[in-house]
Amino acid sequence: MDTPQQNRNKFGHWLKTSITARMLMVGFLIVILxxxxxxxxxxxxxRSMREDAAINEINQQWGNEVLIYGPILEIPYKTYTEKTVLDKETQKTYTETIEKIQYFYSFPENLLINSNINPEEKKRGIYSTAVYNSAIKINGNFIKPDIKNLDIEPKDILWDKAKLVVQSSNVKGVYGANIEFGNKNYAITSEYNEANNKNRYGITLHTLETKYLDQIDFSLVDSIAFNIEFNIKGSEQIRFIPVGKTTEATISSNWKTANFFGEFLPYNDDKITENGFNAKWKILELNRPFSQEYKSNIPDLTEYASGVNFMIPIDDYQKSERSAKYGFLVIALTFLVFFLIQTLSKINIHPFQYLIIGLALTMFYTLLVSISEHSNFLKAYLIAGISVVVLISVYSKSILKNIKFPLFIALSLTALYTFIYVIIQLENYALLVGSIGLFMILATVMFVSRKIDWNNN
Structure with missing residues (x-):
């Protein structure tokens, strides 16, 4: 009968020599890491949230993204409701007519928007965002609103109390505004309208409006031209909503990495050149699913906006996050290489040495994030990758006592990091390339391990 000491020795020998024990130990360390x-x-x-906070601070101080909604005619009209009232003295009832002012809104017949944008990159510490100054010209014409479908009597319309309204997500950056309506100049003021202030997309819309357009007799004209000019300081993107029955828009800039987005895209093929971009839109009434007149409130049409994005094209934190998601794969495959070397060469590797190697692999990601904040992602990836590969290769030389194994490990890690870099750069083909790469890795492992006697402990 074996003594307790002999049992402990046998168990220790099993842990040291058993392939099963090594596999369990390696798996446990992977979970720990x-x-x-x-x-x-x-x-x-x-760090990504800190970047967003810094960019938001820059944008708020300079001027947030710009969404232009308008111009829109706001026209008041009278409504009448009858109410039955009881006279307490005579105990008789009589009908009282209550007059109330409501509004209907009319969109332009033709709308032409021209925006010339001068963007620049603005920094806050190590973070940067795109801001811009834009000179915007909006002109077109309104025709007499079709009130038949709105169930409004012509005599109830208060034409002398009409206003011209423009809504924008950014009024802080507006300056140098000039409005001409029917060959008359009007001042413009900012008006808080709680009903229309925030839409379902979380965008705060502010209202700019003229005083009463009492110099224009709408009942005597069929069409009235308007011309609006202003400058605006904004950031990251600029959009417009095609409220005209026919809307034509031109946005030009010297920014070379523009991204066009929204419900409608520019129609011109030569919109982007080496000197910047000159994008053109033409949107007809039949292209948009909304009408020209509305009652009660200005409708929320944000989903039909189109425009240009000026955001800095490189997002290193997103790439670092995608790279870190492959951390488990890197550790598992690296440990697998060491495990196969240990099994085939009969060299003993202590669990602590596995742990140190695993920690070195995790250091790759902290190096990648910290260096990419001060340099481009490729350079950061190269520095972090070379540092970790050299560190593990030199360390493995002292463990494996043979130069060919550290060289093989260095080549394996280099190939693995290159493979992951290629995957995170791809979008449409990332799954395909990743699947093929993993299949080749599995095939290599099966080939290398085919002669191992897994039952020999």
Missing amino acids: LVPLSYIESLIFE
């Missing part, structure tokens, strides 16, 4: 990997992903998220 998921903890620092999760902290690294939290670090990347925290």
